[in-house]
Amino acid sequence: MASRRQPDTFLKFPILIGDIGGTNARFAILKDAFADPKFFEIAETEKFETIDEAIQTNVLDRTSVQPESAVLAIAGPIGGDEIDLTNCHWVIHPRRMIADLGVEEVVVINDFEAQALAISALGEDAREEIGRGIHREGASRAVLGPGTGLGVAGLVRARNMWIPVAGEGGHIDLGARTERDRTIWPHLKTIEGRVSGEQILCGRGLVNLYQAICKADGIEPVHTRPADVTQAVEAGNDAQAREAVDLFSIYLGRVAGDIALIFIARGGVYIAGGIFKRIMKLVDQAKIRKAFEDKAPHSELMREIPLYVITEPQPALAGLAAFARSPRFFGLETTGRHWSIAK
Known part of the structure; x- marks a missing residue:
């Protein structure tokens, strides 16, 4: 040919x-x-x-x-x-x-430039919305995805083109906000003393979070793989695994809200990666949306921004x-x- x-x-x-x-x-x-x-x-x-x-x-x-x-x-x-x-x-x-x-x-x-290219044209059949926002077609968008690591990218519109903005946003600081967070944080594995987004919001990060919860509760961790943690939640017999998956989703909502503010992503924030699609049925989506919007003094702005999960099998x-x-x-x-x- x-x-x-x-x-x-x-x-x-x-x-x-x-x-x-x-x-x-x-x-x-x-x-x-x-x-x-x-x-x-x-x-x-x-x-x-x-x-x-x-x-x-x-x-x-x-x-x-x-x-x-x-x-x-x-x-x-x-x-x-x-x-x-x-x-x-x-x-x-x-x-x-x-x-x-x-x-x-x-x-x-x-790789997340490719994800950003994908979200320029994802139809409703390739995404699922968490909560309710107001989708503005030509507005800036952003994508983040927990996988082997945590990828982040933006997508902005200028001169009749979509322009992807790549970076290393997965390495931003992730801080404790609640009393429960503050009991868990001292037990998290860090990188030179830092808890970055990627230290929690990826496959190994889910295990890191689960093991820190176990240590905070004074029990010995038994799971060493992300799949073990999620399977324990599905079996319904492991309180620490259950909390790890719940907090993972809430922390992801928090970081997604931060990324939304960075890009003023009125066109939506998109969650990519296989990990969240696997646990989506196990978590309370209302809590994710609440964490996403909880960005005073800009909570009103955040209530307007859509939050999506990419369901397209091969978005990149x-x-x-x-x-x-x-x-x-x-x-x-x-x-x-x-x-x-x-x-």
Whole structure:
């Protein structure tokens, strides 16, 4: 199949898109701007020495379509020709990918930039609202997601484009507010004395919170994995696991409210990531909404801002696909993040 450059994009089709997290890597191929993505089996990062090996094994060996370009979203800061992932042993070498995998160009962006691209166009069937807000279509938006870590990004509208704003918002300070919080906080594992959002609001953070609750209650923790904590809640026989999941959701609501204030996200704040989707049925959504709105002196503003849970199964890939099809609709800076044969 001959490659062809669409009139509104600098990328050649077919395009490989990839969402590279700390635990899993998800890939798809777009044959052209009008085709639905062809998805491939999820690759567990620990099973492959390099990303190139994962792409070769999970994608190229399973299709006759040879991608001409690649757009990858990664969990970590991007700079230089060697890109380290924050919670994964892989190191991305775009020039080596061009030489070894047969692509002509590679674009690498932050994983939550891809999530931000996705929330530019999520329909009602791809999101579920928590509480009630007033959705303003062209207003700023934000997304955060507890997973292997805690990702945060914003999305602002200017000059008829959606502009993603990436950062490391998952590492903001998370403080104690209630008496119960203050009994738990001394037992939390910290990073150089800090309790950041990511120390609680991610998979290992849920375990950190559960174990701190146990220590505050003077009992020995028995769970060491996030799944163990949630399964104990489902079984209904573990008060500390129950409280950990409840507080996890409340703290997530607090941080989501903080992010809403940073971006004045009248277009909505979106919760991504698999962890919250798994525990959503176990928690009181009214308490999450209350924590989200409890931002005096701006509680009235917060009552107007929608809070959503993303239910789209592959939101980052959906965002990458939207960008690959029509990059002119997005103000995505690619300087220093675009490698090609010509460069």
